[in-house]
Amino acid sequence: MSVSAQNAAPSADAAVVFDGVSKHFPASGTSGAFTALDKVSLTVDRGSITGIIGRSGAGKSTLIRLVNGLEKPTGGKVLVDGVDVGGLDEAALRSLRRSVGMIFQHFNLLSSRTVFGNVALPLEISGMDKRAIEQRVRPLLDLVGLADKHGRYPAELSGGQKQRIGIARALATEPKLLLSDEATSALDPETTQSILELLKRINADLGLTVLLITHEMEVVKAVTSDVAVIDHGRIVERGHTFDVFTHPKHETTRALLSGLPGSKLPDAVARALKPAPAAGDRAVVRLTFFGAAAEKPLISQLIKSVGAEVNIIAGTIDEIGGAPYGSLVVAYGADAETSGRAERFFVENGLVTEVLGYVA
Numbered sequence: 001m002s003v004s005a006q007n008a009a010p011s012a013d014a015a016v017v018f019d020g021v022s023k024h025f026p027a028s029g030t031s032g033a034f035t036a037l038d039k040v041s042l043t044v045d046r047g048s049i050t051g052i053i054g055r056s057g058a059g060k061s062t063l064i065r066l067v068n069g070l071e072k073p074t075g076g077k078v079l080v081d082g083v084d085v086g087g088l089d090e091a092a093l094r095s096l097r098r099s100v101g102m103i104f105q106h107f108n109l110l111s112s113r114t115v116f117g118n119v120a121l122p123l124e125i126s127g128m129d130k131r132a133i134e135q136r137v138r139p140l141l142d143l144v145g146l147a148d149k150h151g152r153y154p155a156e157l158s159g160g161q162k163q164r165i166g167i168a169r170a171l172a173t174e175p176k177l178l179l180s181d182e183a184t185s186a187l188d189p190e191t192t193q194s195i196l197e198l199l200k201r202i203n204a205d206l207g208l209t210v211l212l213i214t215h216e217m218e219v220v221k222a223v224t225s226d227v228a229v230i231d232h233g234r235i236v237e238r239g240h241t242f243d244v245f246t247h248p249k250h251e252t253t254r255a256l257l258s259g260l261p262g263s264k265l266p267d268a269v270a271r272a273l274k275p276a277p278a279a280g281d282r283a284v285v286r287l288t289f290f291g292a293a294a295e296k297p298l299i300s301q302l303i304k305s306v307g308a309e310v311n312i313i314a315g316t317i318d319e320i321g322g323a324p325y326g327s328l329v330v331a332y333g334a335d336a337e338t339s340g341r342a343e344r345f346f347v348e349n350g351l352v353t354e355v356l357g358y359v360a
C-alpha cells in the first residue's frame with residue numbers, strides 16, 4: 001500500500017515520506033496566520049502513482065511544493081529517497097530538483113524557445129554538452145509522440161501537446177519521481193485521457209514514481225494506484241484507490257465522489273430525498289459491487305429475495321485502476337420487513353451499501 005498509516009515507520013520502499021508535516025503561513029496585511037498543513041503523515045511508495053485529492057484551498061499545492069523544497073515545512077520532515085529535504089543546502093537542493101521532475105497546470109514553457117529548446121533547458125543548466133543533450137532529447141520527444149514538432153514554438157502547439165513537452169522536459173534529467181500539479185486541469189476530457197495514458201506508460205516503462213495532485217476524481221480514478229484525501233490541511237482518508245472509491249469513509253471523500261458521472265442521482269430524486277422515512281416511503285440505497293459480485297445476475301436475485309417491487313434509479317459499470325466495479329441505486333419499501341430482507345441479501349452477497357435517504 002502506498003499511503004501508510006499515520007505515524008507508521010517510513011518504509012524502505014518509500015519514494016516520499018511526509019512525517020508530521022505542518023505549514024503555517026505568517027499573518028500578512030489584514031489576514032491572520034494560516035495553517036495550510038496540519039501534521040500530515042503520508043508515505044508514497046516507490047513505483048506507485050499516488051494521487052492527493054481535495055477541494056480548492058485544502059493544501060494540495062503546498063504539500064507537493066514541499067517535496068522539491070519550493071516550500072519549507074514549519075514543523076515535521078519531508079524525506080525524498082530517505083533524504084530530509086529541509087536539511088539540504090542550496091547545492092544539494094539543486095541536485096534534488098534534478099531527481100524530481102515537475103509538471104504544471106499551465107505547462108510553464110518558455111515561449112521564446114522551440115520544443116527542443118524547452119526540453120533541453122534543464123540539461124543546458126546542468127552543463128551537459130550539446131551532443132549528449134541531442135541524444136537525450138530526441139528519444140524523449142519520441143516518447144511523448146512529438147518528434148515532428150521539435151522546431152516548433154509553444155504558441156504553435158495545442159494544450160495537450162504543450163503538456164507533452166512539459167512531461168518530456170520533466171523527464172530530461174532522468175528523475176526518479178515526477179510531481180504533477182493539476183497537470184490536466186486546463187485540458188479537455190479527451191486530451192486529459194491521453195495525457196493520463198502517457199503518465200501510466202511512463203510509470204510502467206520507466207518505473208517512475210508519480211505523485212499527483214488534482215481536484216478531479218476522474219483523474220484519480222483513471223490513473224492512480226493509491227490516493228489520499230486532504231481537507232483543511234489534514235489527510236482525512238487514504239488507501240488503495242479501489243478501496244477508497246468503493247468504501248469511502250469520510251464525508252469529504254463521499255462528496256468528492258458524488259461528482260463522478262454515474263454517481264449522480266437524477267435531480268428529481270435528489271430533491272425528493274428525506275433523511276427519515278414516513279409510512280409507505282421507499283428507501284433509496286446505493287449498492288457497490290465488484291469482483292465476483294460483478295459477475296452475478298444481482299438484480300433478478302435481489303427482486304426475488306426482497307419479494308417486492310425494486311426500482312432501479314441509477315447505475316454505472318466502470319473501472320478503477322483497471323479493476324471493474326458497478327454502482328447501482330435502487331429503491332424499495334422502507335418498512336422493516338422489506339428492508340430486513342434486502343439487508344440480508346446484501347450481506348449474503350458481499351455488497352457494500354449506503355442508504356442515501358427516503359422518498360415518498
Ligand SMILES: Nc1ncnc2c1ncn2[C@@H]1O[C@H](COP(=O)(O)OP(=O)(O)OP(=O)(O)O)[C@@H](O)[C@H]1O
Nearest residue numbers: 025034036054055056057058059060061062063215
Ligand atoms: N504564501 C502563502 N501565504 C499565505 N497563505 C497561503 C500561501 N500559500 C497558500 N496559502 C493558503 O494555504 C491554503 C492552501 O493552499 P494550497 O494552494 O496548498 O491549496 P490547494 O489545495 O492547492 O488549492 P487549489 O486547488 O485552489 O490550488 C489556502 O487557503 C491558501 O490561501
